[in-house]
Amino acid sequence: MDITNISAYEMHEKFLNEEVTAVELVNAHLENMEKLKELNAFITINKEEALERAKILDEKLASGAEMGVLAGIPISLKDNISTKGIRTTCGSKMLENYIPPFNATVVELIEAEDGIILGKTNLDEFAIGSSTESSYFGATKNPVDNNLIAGGSSGGSTVAVKSRQMPLSLGTDTGGSVRQPASYCNVVGIKPTYGAISRFGVVSMANTMDQVGVVGRNVRDTSLLLKTLMKKDTRDGTSYKKSEEVLKNLDVNKNYDFKGIKVGVLKTIGDYKLDEIVARDFEKAVEMVKSLGGQVEEISMDSLKYAPACYHVLSTAEVSSNLARFDGLRYGYRSEKYETTEELFRNSRQEALGKEVKRRILFGTYVLLNENKKEYYEKALKVRRLIADEYSEMLSKYDVLMTPTTPTIPFELGTNSDNTEIQYNSDIFTVGVNLAGICAISVPFDKEEAAPVGIQFIANKFEEDKLIKAGLAFEGGNVDEL
Ligand code: GLN
Numbered sequence: 001m002d003i004t005n006i007s008a009y010e011m012h013e014k015f016l017n018e019e020v021t022a023v024e025l026v027n028a029h030l031e032n033m034e035k036l037k038e039l040n041a042f043i044t045i046n047k048e049e050a051l052e053r054a055k056i057l058d059e060k061l062a063s064g065a066e067m068g069v070l071a072g073i074p075i076s077l078k079d080n081i082s083t084k085g086i087r088t089t090c091g092s093k094m095l096e097n098y099i100p101p102f103n104a105t106v107v108e109l110i111e112a113e114d115g116i117i118l119g120k121t122n123l124d125e126f127a128i129g130s131s132t133e134s135s136y137f138g139a140t141k142n143p144v145d146n147n148l149i150a151g152g153s154s155g156g157s158t159v160a161v162k163s164r165q166m167p168l169s170l171g172t173d174t175g176g177s178v179r180q181p182a183s184y185c186n187v188v189g190i191k192p193t194y195g196a197i198s199r200f201g202v203v204s205m206a207n208t209m210d211q212v213g214v215v216g217r218n219v220r221d222t223s224l225l226l227k228t229l230m231k232k233d234t235r236d237g238t239s240y241k242k243s244e245e246v247l248k249n250l251d252v253n254k255n256y257d258f259k260g261i262k263v264g265v266l267k268t269i270g271d272y273k274l275d276e277i278v279a280r281d282f283e284k285a286v287e288m289v290k291s292l293g294g295q296v297e298e299i300s301m302d303s304l305k306y307a308p309a310c311y312h313v314l315s316t317a318e319v320s321s322n323l324a325r326f327d328g329l330r331y332g333y334r335s336e337k338y339e340t341t342e343e344l345f346r347n348s349r350q351e352a353l354g355k356e357v358k359r360r361i362l363f364g365t366y367v368l369l370n371e372n373k374k375e376y377y378e379k380a381l382k383v384r385r386l387i388a389d390e391y392s393e394m395l396s397k398y399d400v401l402m403t404p405t406t407p408t409i410p411f412e413l414g415t416n417s418d419n420t421e422i423q424y425n426s427d428i429f430t431v432g433v434n435l436a437g438i439c440a441i442s443v444p445f446d447k448e449e450a451a452p453v454g455i456q457f458i459a460n461k462f463e464e465d466k467l468i469k470a471g472l473a474f475e476g477g478n479v480d481e482l
Contacts (some may be wrong), residue, residue, distance in 0.1 A: 008167040008221040015072030022054035032165045041159040042465045044120040068113030076169040079120040082201035083350025091123045091135035094332045094352040104201025121156030125354045129207045132424045134356045137411045148410040151181030158185040164432035169215045178213030179442035183454025186444040194437035194460045196243040198233035209434040219471035256473040258294030264398035270305030275408040282451040288477045301388045311431040313380035320364030386442035388436040395460040402428045405442040405454030439466040
C-alpha cells in the first residue's frame with residue numbers, strides 16, 4: 001500500500017496502531033518529493049531533522065507515552081513562517097540565506113502535538129502575488145496540469161498537498177493566497193478569522209489582513225490541523241482567546257448536510273464575468289447544495305466591486321511599511337556597491353527585491369504620501385468599513401455565503417506573469433473576506449476534474465465550525481449524479 005495516498009487522519013491512526021512507523025511515513029513522502037522535484041513545491045527540505053524527529057516519535061510510542069493529535073503526520077510550512085535553525089527565505093533573494101533564531105508559534109504548536117515538519121514550501125516573493133511565479137527560486141508548477149500556474153501566493157503548499165508530497169501544509173492568506181491556489185490545485189484551503197491563529201514569527205505582508213491558513217486533501221484533515229492552531233498566544237496582541245472554543249465540540253465524523261442551513265449565493269460581483277467552466281460548475285454546485293437541503297437564495301453585494309481597489313490601497317500601504325526593515329543593515333542581503341548609508345539601503349533593495357514587490361512598495365509609498373493620504377488611504381479605510389458592514393448584514397441573514405473561489409481557472413505558466421489586471425482580479429471573490437476579518441474555506445467542486453474549480457463558503461468571525469460543516473456536507477454530496 002502507498003501510505004502517501006491516505007488521509008492525514010489515517011496516517012496518524014496507522015502510526016498509533018503500529019501499522020506504520022513515523023520514519024516510514026517520512027521516507028515515503030521524501031521519496032515523492034524526490035520524484036516530483038520538477039514541480040518546485042519546496043524551497044528547503046528538512047530531511048535530516050525530520051528523520052531524527054520521526055525516530056524519537058517511534059521511540060516515544062514504543063515507550064507507551066501519550067501521543068499528540070498530529071503524531072506521525074508530516075507537515076510543510078510556507079517559507080514565510082519562521083523556523084529555528086531552518087532557513088526562511090520568503091521566496092526572496094533578500095532572505096536567501098536567512099536562518100531565524102526562533103520558531104513561529106504555529107511551529108511550536110505543531111511540534112507540541114508531535115507533528116513532523118518536513119519542508120518549507122515555495123511562494124510568491126514575500127507572499128505578494130497570485131501565481132507563485134514571482135519566487136526568486138522559480139515558479140511552482142500545477143500537478144493537475146504542469147503547464148498551468150499553481151496559483152499563489154501559497155502555491156508550493158497546495159502543490160505539495162495535491163501531489164502527495166505532504167498530507168498537510170500551512171500557507172498564509174492576506175487576500176486569497178490560501179484559497180485561490182487551493183482552488184487552482186483542487187485541494188481544500190481555509191482562511192480562519194483574523195486573530196484566530198497566532199502570527200508571531202510569520203513574516204508580515206499586510207498585517208491587518210494576514211492570517212495563517214491550512215491546506216489539506218479533504219475537509220476533515222484540514223480541520224484537524226486548524227483546531228491545533230486555533231489558540232490564544234500572548235506573543236501576538238491580535239490573537240483571541242475565543243478562538244479556542246470554536247472547534248471544541250465539532251464532530252468531524254458525523255455526516256453533515258445543508259438541512260436548515262441558509263445559504264446566500266453570490267454569483268457575480270459588479271459586471272465581472274466568470275469563466276464559462278467556473279459559471280457552469282458553480283451552477284451545479286448550487287444545485288447540489290439545494291439537493292442536500294440548503295435554503296438557497298441569490299444575493300448581491302454592492303460594496304464588493306470596490307474590494308480589489310480597496311485591498312490594493314491598504315495592503316500596499318502596509319507592505320511598504322512592513323518591508324522597510326529589509327534595508328541591507330539588519331536582515332539578509334547586503335549590496336557590495338555603496339559608499340554612503342543611503343546607497344547601501346538603495347542598492348541592497350534594488351538588487352535583492354523582485355519587480356512585483358517593488359511595484360507594491362512604490363504604490364504603497366505613493367498612497368501614504370502626505371498629499372495623497374486623504375484621497376487614497378483614508379478613503380480606502382472607509383470603504384473597508386462599508387465592506388465589513390455589508391458582510392455583517394448578509395451574515396446576519398444567512399449562515400454561510402457561497403461564491404466561486406476564483407472567477408477563472410488557472411492560466412498557463414508565463415502567459416500573464418506581468419499582467420497585473422488578470423493577476424489582481426483572480427482575488428476578486430477572496431479579498432473582501434480579509435478586509436472584513438471573517439473566515440472562509442475553498443472546497444474543490446470535483447477533485448478529479450481536469451479544469452480545477454473551487455467553491456468558497458464564507459462565515460462570520462469565529463464561525464469556522466460552520467465552514468467545516470458546510471465543507472464536509474459539500475464534500476459528501478455526489479457531484480457525479482448531477
Ligand atoms: N494575490 C494577492 C496579492 O497579490 C493576495 C496575496 C496574499 O494573500 N498573500 O496581494
